[in-house]
Amino acid sequence: MDSITQAALGASIAGAVAGKTLGRSALLTGALLGTLPDLDVVIDYGTAVANFTQHRGFSHSLFILAPLSLLIAWGLWRWKPLISYQRWLALVGLILITHPLLDAFTTYGTQLFWPIGPPVAINSIFIIDPLYTLPLLAGCLAFLYRPPASRTVAAGLLVSSLYLGWTLIAQQIITDRVRPALANAGMEQAALMVQPMPFNTVLWRATAVSAGQRIEVVTGFLDASDELVLERFPRQPELARLVAELPEARRLEWFTGGFLDYQQNGTQITATDIRLGIPGAHPFTFILAETAEDGLQPLASDRLPRPALNRAALPLLWDRMTGQVPVLCLATLSVPNHGNSC
Structure with missing residues (x-):
């Protein structure tokens, strides 16, 4: 915290x-x-x-x-x-x-x-x-x-502890909600992470990853409909295999439980921790290696600058949390046009 x-x-x-x-x-x-x-x-x-x-x-x-x-x-x-x-x-x-x-x-x-x-x-x-x-x-x-102020201090500790207990109950409710939709999408065996969106436990984000794709689901307790929108992101397993033996890649895999996104930008291969932040605003991306004519060249890892805070997205997060908008596309942090999906 x-x-x-x-x-x-x-x-x-x-x-x-x-x-x-x-x-x-x-x-x-x-x-x-x-x-x-x-x-x-x-x-x-x-x-x-x-x-x-x-x-x-x-x-x-x-x-x-x-x-x-x-x-x-x-x-x-x-x-x-x-x-x-x-x-x-x-x-x-x-x-x-x-x-x-x-x-x-x-x-x-x-x-x-x-x-x-x-x-x-x-x-x-x-x-x-x-x-x-x-x-x-x-x-x-x-x-x-x-x-x-013994009673007030004790009450503060009790209320915060009860709230922490609520987060576990809410997480399980959301997990049970998204598992059938993921199973229908062929992701029943995928690694799944369910976590709250920023600053609340009303709106949640579920991330399921397999070798070839990642699915993101945003759903909350104030949604007017039980229908879930599955947003798909491709993964690049060939890049994961290419850097799999690098010590820092192994360290990241261990630390994140495999929730990484590998990309190649020019000659550089990067790994992004997709657990933290949201797509388009993940704060931790690392340069691991670069490709060259004589093969892969490991680099002493460097972290790319944190993406700038998109202040325009904060009202959208609020509207999505309160159910005023039914869909929020994570890839663009935008609301799709009526009748369209992400």
């Missing part, structure tokens, strides 16, 4: 655990601890792919954060023994452990069990979701106004 959300979650937990004793300083302590795991972004691992796939790695591993909690709690207890070591440990441990657990609900991928096992990505919540964050912020503001 975004840094504001993680800081609000950490502050809320600290306020609930030790707010009566520590006062407003509990919020600052919790907010700082809540953002601690994300400081790995300052590390340069050498290549764009390495930086992309190592983020949320060791700093989000339960195997690292559990013993680290013991050390940090001990240091805080020696610095400020107003509360017991056990209370400090509960405060630090809950904050550091809930940070990667919350991140695991997003699509990016969180290496909870680094250095073993693949990333965990449940895909049920967008990286920024106001309905999750606002209850936490409300509790923190109430605490700042009149500490310790």
